[in-house]
Amino acid sequence: MNGRKTNLPSRTVERFFLYSRFLKAKRERGAEYVFSHELSLAVGISPEQVRQDMRRLNVRGTPQKGYLIDAFLADLNECLGSAVTAKAVLIGAGNLGRALLSHFTLAWPSLKIIAAFDRDRKLAGSVIASCRIYNMTQLASVLKKEKPLVGIIAVPPDDAQQIADELAAGGVKGLLNFAPAAIKPARGVYLEQIDLLMALEKTAFFARNI
Amino acid sequence: MNGRKTNLPSRTVERFFLYSRFLKAKRERGAEYVFSHELSLAVGISPEQVRQDMRRLNVRGTPQKGYLIDAFLADLNECLGSAVTAKAVLIGAGNLGRALLSHFTLAWPSLKIIAAFDRDRKLAGSVIASCRIYNMTQLASVLKKEKPLVGIIAVPPDDAQQIADELAAGGVKGLLNFAPAAIKPARGVYLEQIDLLMALEKTAFFARNI
Structure with missing residues (x-):
């Protein structure tokens, strides 16, 4: 692909959409926090890859509570522009x-x-x-x-x-x-x-x- | 995938199905022969790859007439087992x-x-x-x-x-x-x-x- 305005590779975009989908479903069930190993298991992507993506997105969390879903989703949305219809x-x-x-x-x-x-x-x-x-x-x-x-x-x-x-x-x-x-x-x-x-x-x- | 009875990689199987689909459509339109470059163009696979696959399948042809579609299809069917419902x-x-x-x-x-x-x-x-x-x-x-x-x-x-x-x-x-x-x-x-x-x-x- 020439001339793309994004430098996100296709595989990364796929992973981000998978994360976004899982996080939305989890939030709808009332959860506020997510652990990276839980996300990894749910979307079928290795824990190392998930943590690498989270560092890239600058998502922060604590080992006790995990990551704040709303902040994570906001980062993903900004990256993917998926708020627009x-x-x-x-x-x-x-x-x-x-x-x-x-x-x-x-x-x-x-x-x-x-x-x-x-x-x-x-x-x-x-x-x-x-x-x-x-x-x-x-x-x-x-x-x-x-x-x-x-x-x-x-x-x-x-x-x-x-x-x-x-x-x-x-x-x-x-x-x-x-x-x-x-x-x-x-x-x-x-x-x-x-x-x-x-x-x-x-x-x-x-x-x-x- | 462990324990597969076939040694055909997934990509090869995909190409063989694409060939088979194109050849069937061409035969239905009354054609008897096909050229490798024509097949390459129709299925979007490089001419080198098409010729390599044809050698693997043992398909024979002449530069003048191309390859006999029926023989080609028979080889593909045998490989893919696609005659079975x-x-x-x-x-x-x-x-x-x-x-x-x-x-x-x-x-x-x-x-x-x-x-x-x-x-x-x-x-x-x-x-x-x-x-x-x-x-x-x-x-x-x-x-x-x-x-x-x-x-x-x-x-x-x-x-x-x-x-x-x-x-x-x-x-x-x-x-x-x-x-x-x-x-x-x-x-x-x-x-x-x-x-x-x-x-x-x-x-x-x-x-x-x-």
Whole structure:
């Protein structure tokens, strides 16, 4: 990745999100303090790595009580900028797209899928999980008006690259691609790929051969 | 992973599945031959790596026509054992579980989700995408009778470890975990983890900072 404004590596960002998720859940259960070994066990990251990350974040605690969760979370939030709600669009409202829509809109309050698009004209105008489905021809104008940060791609593999290009042209800076296709993001666009079928196929393969 | 019967590393298995997927799609469009550079471009893997894999598979071709797709696919199938249909169960028929059910049963004919389970008694007896939902209390008896290879976990994070243990105790050899929780598989069980929210959060983070 060229030109990133952050110097946090991808693995560090992942660990910070895991910490943040665990701390929020723990605070919701009424806890005020957390021990590093407890955090390590919960997120499956070595105690050494957790302590190194905490030093980096400048989190302070005592051996008796552990670390103050609120202060820890404030540091993580500042680092991750996760207090801000991100706007996203979803491209492809087939089985997978609709599934993602009903899952994500409920599970991730800090991301808002503001619009979904599909080539199927019969879907245009319908609403799924409070999200309106537009015809694909309206993509450019909605991108121009709403300026979403993230594009979620759930189209057939042959269409994925073109959609990625259209999203980038419309100013989208991050792509989450579910289409089982190797796409090349435009310069200055971050790409995250999730290949659900690959994950299933790998699981079945190693389950047979373990 | 200890005691694997295969010596194929995870990355190699991934590449082989990508090749297989592309070759099947190409054959369906009527092609008989494929060039290595074409395969390389389509799956996003370097030409050197593709040629190295082809030598390993003993795939032969000519510079004029390329490689015979059928022979290539036969080698890949033998390696991956993917001609066999795998039985899977799905645990958790909430938003995500139902979404996976409607997506996977259509998209992956070589895996069959034979049963789904949920704690919610109101769901028991219903059928989604041709798959019957059972009450969680029936899990052990269905595992004993059906002997599925793979378990797909889509339960809340706090329940994931217990479900993983129950699946392993019932003879399941591969787990695909969608719950945002660090679970530890039993000895002799392969675990693949997909963290959808993490993927979205990472995409939003790097999109902001690119």
